[in-house]
Amino acid sequence: MDSKDGLHFDPESGVREGIPCEGVIVPSTLESNPATFYDAIVIGAGYSGLIATRDLVVRGHKVLLLEARDRIGGRTWTSVIEGYPYEMGGTWMHWGQPHVWTELSRYNLVDQLEDSAETLPGVDFKISYFFEHGRNDLSAKDDAQNMNVALTEFCNVDGHLGKTVFPFPHKPFTEAENYAKWDQVSAAERFDQIKDRLTPDQQSLLLSVIVTASGAPADQVACTEILRWWALAGYNSQAYMDYIIKWKLKCGQTGLALCIFRDALVSGNLSYRFSSPVQQIDQARQHVLVTTKDGQRISAQYLVCTVPLNTLNDISFNPPLSHRKALAASRGQVNLCVKAHAEVEGRDHRCWWGLAYSHKSGIMAGAFGDGLTPSGNAHLVSFSVNDAFTSGSDHGFSQMKAAYEAFHPFKIKRLLYHPWATDPYAKGTWAMYAPGFGSRFKRDLQASQGRVHFASADWADAWHGFIDGAMEQGMRASAEIIEELRKVPNARL
């Protein structure tokens, strides 16, 4: 089944809009009785909404899941093309990300894990730097050493590896004053503080890593965003890489999402409507009323709103969003990363990473060997921040092709990507915050308003912007609603 989401290019057929996804749900609507007064409505079938929905329905609560797209997964979804899974959004996980790992364990998917940077027999892992001061090929070990020096210098803001800022990174406000202080500093400003201690290669590598992590120029993102990943991974550059870009699923993220969705479905308590964007949310003392864009009205006791930060102001809330929530949403998160996939002829670049940085535009920050397709070709995944890669009549594919070819004269068999920045239901990629944003707004974004709970990866306590953060938020919202529903026996009647 094709989703309407995703863009695909190959030299023979050109550009195609919409690509396969096993997470497209057919029939798109399942509703036993349209007049049902639900225990809860969940808006959004990404991981936050899926976890919230499952946790509610398995406990016997009646839930309506509303989703604007034709598929589950939100900003995490897999397109399987010619038998090979391409992750269009969220990809990697680690056992130190507890919420998602517990779901892998529950659905017996731990055996599905594979290492993105796996070596092939007889093939050495190779790294190439494409920096303004020159090109350099080096071993994985030397690159790791550069990464260790550069990232440690960057994150060691306090002579204690950042531990006085995030001593307990799962509670980001443990040292709120130190967090607020460093949160004002952009990644570019922090870079300027330490750049003299780095070699030119280490400097450019660090800028490439910042841009790849942030999906934004270094002056637009808070240095605490990088520091947060570092702290969550144990204040260690090797662990940082292991958490961020190592373990992915052979069955694809959509494989996991389907396990959760099916688990909810067989409870018999799940109703859903796909391709149903929400227009308005009205709240009264005893219920919540949702109006969809096609004019349908549905009521429930509680509501879980999981829409991303950058789209929160697109729904009309009555009473309105709190001033600070609305302000935070209008500021938004800054990540406009273009994550793209290439299938290139031959397996030579399976075990290869290319890292780039230039003050000029039109450069990819990095492209990484991520697998071998069934045809024996290398699959590369790339990260860029560049409008040119998504605009124009060919959706930027010619620009993207040229950018890949700047790394190497690849023979490109296909290119594909999801334009998250222009997607009306995302308006950005994984959440990364501007200087001052997190310390100022995160707690406001987490707060519920009456019967409406807000649960998005974009403001998770720990791994915000990650799969784990989505699940953290979905689980907590449902846990609160489960407690509230316990106080009102037979409230449905």
Add this chain to the structure above:
Amino acid sequence: MDSKDGLHFDPESGVREGIPCEGVIVPSTLESNPATFYDAIVIGAGYSGLIATRDLVVRGHKVLLLEARDRIGGRTWTSVIEGYPYEMGGTWMHWGQPHVWTELSRYNLVDQLEDSAETLPGVDFKISYFFEHGRNDLSAKDDAQNMNVALTEFCNVDGHLGKTVFPFPHKPFTEAENYAKWDQVSAAERFDQIKDRLTPDQQSLLLSVIVTASGAPADQVACTEILRWWALAGYNSQAYMDYIIKWKLKCGQTGLALCIFRDALVSGNLSYRFSSPVQQIDQARQHVLVTTKDGQRISAQYLVCTVPLNTLNDISFNPPLSHRKALAASRGQVNLCVKAHAEVEGRDHRCWWGLAYSHKSGIMAGAFGDGLTPSGNAHLVSFSVNDAFTSGSDHGFSQMKAAYEAFHPFKIKRLLYHPWATDPYAKGTWAMYAPGFGSRFKRDLQASQGRVHFASADWADAWHGFIDGAMEQGMRASAEIIEELRKVPNARL
């Protein structure tokens, strides 16, 4: 409420058997209808049994929870004395232990975490070595450096920090041959291989760490058991300590266990019997029949048996346990650690670790400042392997007192401990394996037999012997039974 478990000594009152525990369940039996044919019986109300029970009952399945003790928690329980929580068994957790962290997140207990090694204002953390070659006081930094050198040498069995043995420690059999090879080597043999590269202090420190981790002499435990912890913590000595002995709960582990138990209870689907040890388990094609020691017989569709490895052969199974399960249970796990608590006058030793090693017996391997009691005294927790600490008319308290006083002339206000090694429902402390045991038996121990699922921390895939391993096992057993029950609609009727 006092549990029958636990032993307490203070100089005024002498020895007392039984200490307070908020996890004692009253009334001890809750059963709506004794003739009920349950969906599942769960044997054991430790974390494995609690998670399995909760996951089943919240989904509407009828469960009978059978527990030999008067309390929940199994080998993890808290005694609150004069307002201070003493952890009698399992204590520490980390966000890299995904199953337990997800439960903390679910029940909103992340704010309850505190650091066992927290410093006091104006008090430096101090370490004292009590080794045969001499006594040495040093800074926490110098101790950490010794630990890093010694543990890295020990675990770097392959020149790759052990990564060729446990490349993916949550799947211990990923490199089964390498695991089997190193699993034959005892910790003592591995120590002999690398001791020449260590200073005398580093040598004794390493032996102290091995004994503290294993609850057994170094020749009785496989070197892969230490290597496993090292790998799970990210192949890093600082992270190893952070995972093993850092984060504990202000509300006590029993606080978390009660959240899970109450969550199960309010479902209305939970029946239970405490103080009801099991005699026999008979399995027929369509059901399982459990006979308790007091002669009661209860039937269910499925059974989850969570009793510890060293007690598995104390239940009569019909048909019998598989040959390899029975063999593994007769070999048993080797950990006979005595974990004891002391309240000592004054706060001087709040921020202090004493580490000892001697080839003579009667020495504690370590005592650690773990908190300040409401009276302003230091709470020390100690780890020993010594029969003398639990035997004799005073349950070893005079020996234990002398061992503490060998560290420092403490004024001891109270001592308390749980004699896990002689406890008939444990027969050992957290599971640690002898050389060759894990590679040979772990998969056998995990296998279900017909309608009987075996779920104990003692054979968890990842953190065996830990709270996380218990929850991993309980969750997986219930997930399998949930799947099986789905195939038989209305099976209860």
